[in-house]
Amino acid sequence: MKNSTSNAQVRRTRGRSAVAGLIIAVGASLVMAAPPAAAATTGKATHYEAVGGGSTNGNCSFPALPTNQLYVAVSPAEYAKGAACGTYLDVSGPKGKVRVVVMDQCPECAAGHIDLSKTAFGRIGTLSDGIVPVTYTTVKNPTVPALSFRFKNGSSQWWFALQVLDHGNRIASVSVKVNGTWKVATLADYNYWIYQPGAGAGPHSIKVTDVYGQQTTVTGITMSPGKVQKTTARLY
16 A cells, blocks of 8 residues: 555654755656754753654654653754654753754744653753753764665555665665566655655565765565564665
């Protein structure tokens, strides 16, 4: 079954309450923006609590919330139609510093306004304050586990929808080998890479490239919708 919208469901409860690195398929051409800026962003942070439903959590459709509960929702501009999913921010506030994974979008947030998990907010501020000034930067080559992959429920030999997990850096492209030729998938805003014609029954060979040009190829990824498939491959 083909899906064109996210099935992520998130309830947000709060206190008071550089689009880059994405390759987009346009016909047969590819357009790639620059990596995220290294300079720190000065802004503000609020806090919320994500409560995932079913097998998805946040707009990034993660299979589970981070076990350490250190996550963040970013503005639509910084979410970049899903390109920021799975990247990390180092956030500094009045009480200290915390590293968080981008797993959600904050639709009402302007650029520079991030919405931290309560656990993360508590590391850099006082929860009762509701809002605190912060600076934050995107982390290059953060420490992450080896890559994992997950096909979206409804994927089949006729509809290829693959999620890449634990990549750390923003992904520039994901390609799947079809009849000996690499085909470039397109990122959906719910954090799955789609190759609309389908790539066959598999097992599949997948090539992942990040915005810094680091690349890895993984073979033997089976068409097993909903299952997280761990590998030993890393981008860096």
